[in-house]
Amino acid sequence: MLSNRHFSGWLMAAPLTLVLAIFLVLPIIMIVVVSFWGATEWSIYPAFQFDNYEFLFGSEVTWRVFGNTIKYALITWVCTLLIGFTVAYFLAFHVRTLTWQIGLFLLCTIPFWTSNIIRMISWIPFLGREGLANSALLSWGVIDQPLEWLLFSDFSVILAFVHLYTLFMVVPIFNTMMRIDQSLIEAANDAGASGWQTLWHVIVPLTKPGIMIGTIFVVTLVMGDFITVRFMSGSQSANVGRLISNDIALLQYPSASATAVILLITVLMVIGILLRFVDIRKEL
16 A cells, blocks of 8 residues: 555656756756867867866956856845845735735736846946936036946946846745744734844744745846846956856857856855755745
8 A cells, every 4th residue: 555655656756757857957967968078169079078177267267257256146145135124024014904915015026027138228228327327416416427337337237136136035035924923923022022122033033944045046046147247247247157158159068068067066055055054844
């Protein structure tokens, strides 16, 4: 009987396992294999060599680009966490009716009804030298000349990242906060805890799973994004995704694969470190 149930469980999981193997595991294996191949200016040839990895680790550009990628991911994570936690907290604890909660939550999703590229490019006329931001600041007398760093800079890249990915932080945090037992907050208030003490000692610890899920979403998306960096930096800055894109454009697939493998390992290490702070499966 137990054996039949076990076999039935494996049989039910087989289709999903097959889909994951074909569309996830197999492509990753192919990328790893190609990363050891060789390439010339005109051709790619199968081999098993470490030339691509030696070139990557021996290049100062690689280290600078990876540092840039981690910088973008870290700053974006901090900004999205602060904004996402604040928005989720407001929706969960200050909006009293379910109708308003749903309505305001849907309002947060409206930007996602359009393309990421459109939302990103919409910042260019706003932040440009003669854009709305500079024009307003000049007319108010706040500045004497246009601010050059508003566009095509690290500031504009991070601003676009925060705009694009904050919702990925809001949703899991809001979902976790909605599951908090209100009696715990009432007990903290009855015990004389201040609002900040209740927030720090009750709400934040219980929201850890949502924060970790949101962090994984934001960090992985930022580290793999290259379109945003290309457009919002005016091609003056680069991250690992942009490095891979350039290699692919030059048909240097082995080099691109090696960079992708290093990026994948880096992201998995970041996720592994995050998961040490909280057991998401247990908490959820």
